[in-house]
Amino acid sequence: FSSVSYTHLDVYKRQLFGTLKGLISLNPKVKIPLSLRSIPIRCLKYYKNILWIGTTDQGLYSWDILNDNVSHFPSSKIIGSLQSESINSLYINTSEVLWVGTGAGIYYSNIKKNQFKSIEYRPDMKPWHTTPMSLDKSGNLMIGDTESIRFYDFKNNKYLEKKINLPMVSCIVHDKNKNNYWFSSNINGTVSYTHLDVYKRQP
Helix, strand or coil: CCCEEEEECCCCCCCEEEECCEEEECCCCCCCCHHHCCCCEEEEEEECCEEEEEECCCCEEEEECCCCEEEEECCCCCCCCCCCCCEEEEEECCCCEEEEEECCEEEEEECCCCCCEEECCCCCCCCCCCCCEEECCCCCEEEECCCCEEEEECCCCEEEEEEECCCCEEEEEEECCCCEEEEEECCCEEEEECCCCCEEECC
16 A cells, blocks of 8 residues: 555444545445545544545545545635645544644534634644644643644633643554553654653553
8 A cells, every 4th residue: 555544444344544545445345435535645533434534635524434425624714614625633532523633723523513613723833744632631632743742721722831742743542441641652652641741651
């Protein structure tokens, strides 16, 4: 494959791969929609039979797999739309809010409404092409940039001053069983945090 950005294997064994040359499947029974076969994919997020697809320069797509329906959310100046064609990351929390990391900031929307609101990056933030996101134990949004993990207080609509000095994080995973957070850093390797202030580097 050419530059695989994300893979997904669900209970139906669709074996989906997002690449810079489009969405593909190793399962010959899966029919990929024509509109998704040649788009440059940077990230995927699967939730309740809908595959959300972020591209490098063509905005956001969603594929309702059961109904075989594709929707496209390109950049637009219309209120409620995304303002960037470059989608860096996708995250869906337990409240069914879709978070979209883009080259122009963070956007969020209820997955059933698709009316996006925006959160600008802090002036001192240096976003890069992954912009991983997750929620901490207090419900704050964690956002990875080039130099650190920043925290956004969604309830009060402001960034917190605290941060984790961990550069170039490409992935954030919450291990709910052990209540740990795992970060994959291009510089520091795999790191686990127990209380988001004490970390242990993994071999």
